Amino acid sequence: MKFKKPVIITAVSALAVSAALLTQPTYAAQATKTIKAVYNNIAIVYNGNTVPSDASTEPFMINGTTYLPLRMVGTALDKKVTWDGSNKRVVIEDNAAPVDNSTVTALNNQINTLNQQLTAAKSEAATKDATIAQLQKDKAALQAQIDSNKNNNNNNNSSSNISDLEDDLNDDFGNYEDTDSEIVLSGNKDKVTLRVNVDKKGWDKLSSSKKTNLIQDIVDDIRDTYKDATISGTVRDDSSSDTLSTISVRSSGVASVTEESSGLEVSELEDEIQDDFSTYKNVKFDIRLSGDEDKVTVRVYVKKDDWNGLSVAQRSDFKDDIVEAIENEYEDADIAGTIFDSSDNSRLDTFDN
CATH class of the missing domain: 3.30.70.1350 (Cation efflux protein, cytoplasmic domain)
Structure with a gap:
């Protein structure tokens, strides 16, 4: 190993000593001091690699403390070290990675491309929103048409059911007590209008209880088919269409028959x-x-x-x-x-x- 004898050095500038010496106040008046430095072939290793040095940058020891040239250390650590003589300061800064014009151009191009993609995406989103709005309108129109068709079908079914029920009632009560009754129904499942056309003489011969029983039986059969329907109607003379009786039905299904006055003397x-x-x-x-x-x-x-x-x-x-x-x-x-x-x-x- 190479060994050098101690050398007496007079230090005036801070760039030749370690950072430890720089911790002394920089605002003190300029002074000189005689120090004893020992060189002992001290090497600097950074991340497994030896940092090259020469006689002017070789590390040394003073009173057991090892001192490294700050500029050499900054170079090893990829730091920029400068001396601010006016303010007597050592300035250490990170080395900014240089960016060439081609990189800047590429980045600007990428930004422009992204802006174009963003504009296209916004346009596409607006188009999709318009399409969605139109689809929603179309859906509402189709639903309205479906509901209308459903109501028409229900009405048709209701009319068909009423016609069938009317036929059944005439089969059951058309020959009641020689009244030659004809039962006519109209309306729907929610509201049924009942008309009973009778031979007046036969109707007049019926007792009040028989009239009520006939109408009640008809009402019961209607309610068997249309449970919640409101029912009202009349009994009419089949020859003159004069109203002989008025039919009313309570929500409970109980029917009543009110005779109409003919105004006879x-x-x-x-x-x-x-x-x-x-x-x-x-x-x-x-x-x-x-x-x-x-x-x-x-x-x-x-x-x-x-x-x-x-x-x-x-x-x-x-x-x-x-x-x-x-x-x-x-x-x-x-x-x-x-x-x-x-x-x-x-x-x-x-x-x-």
């Missing part, structure tokens, strides 16, 4: 009753009415033997039918009736409502 009502009941079970009767819509007096003349020849039930039905016929015309009238022997005017029976 008592004498006209007498003629109708005479036409309807002058012959009953092959027995001849002469029926007379008097009074008004509030109170009706009925006088019935019949041969005593013929009257007594009727059974008790037949006599009761006859009286009830007359009362109901009068009530159909005068709903609130008080009715008082008497059966007389036509031969001597003796009283055979009485009835009322």
Whole structure:
């Protein structure tokens, strides 16, 4: 190993000593100092590589401390070291990697390309947004058409179902008690209008309970098909289309039949009753009415033997039918009736409502 004897050095400049000496205040007045430096072939190794040096940059030791030339160390560490004489400072900076014009041009070109791609992407996004908006409009239009077709199908199905139900009702109730009933339905599953066309004479012969039972049976069958439908209707004379009764149905499904007043005078009502009941079970009767819509007096003349020849039930039905016929015309009238022997005017029976 090469060994050098100690050398006496007078240090004036900071660039020849280590960073440790630079930690002394830089603002002190310039001075000189005699130091003893020892050179001992000290090498600098950075990341496994020896940093070359010469006599002017060789490291040395002073009082056991190793000193390295700062510029050589900066070069080894890829740092820029300069001396600021005006301010007596050592300035250490990172070496900026040089960028040539071709790199700058390439980067600018890349930026331009990215800007173009961004503009194209924005245009494409706007086009897609417009397409999506149009598709949404088309979808809404198609849905509306589907809903319309569905409603039409439902209405067609409803009409078909009502027609089938109408046929079934006429099969079941068309010949009810000689009324020659024709049942007509209209509407849909939510609202059904019922019209019952009848022979007036046959209808008038029905008791109130039989009329109500007929209408209730019809309503029940309608509700079997259309559970939640509201139902209303009328009973009409099939020859004149006059309304004989009004039909109303509660939400519970209970039907009621309200007789319409025809406005007949008592004498006209007498003629109708005479036409309807002058012959009953092959027995001849002469029926007379008097009074008004509030109170009706009925006088019935019949041969005593013929009257007594009727059974008790037949006599009761006859009286009830007359009362109901009068009530159909005068709903609130008080009715008082008497059966007389036509031969001597003796009283055979009485009835009322």
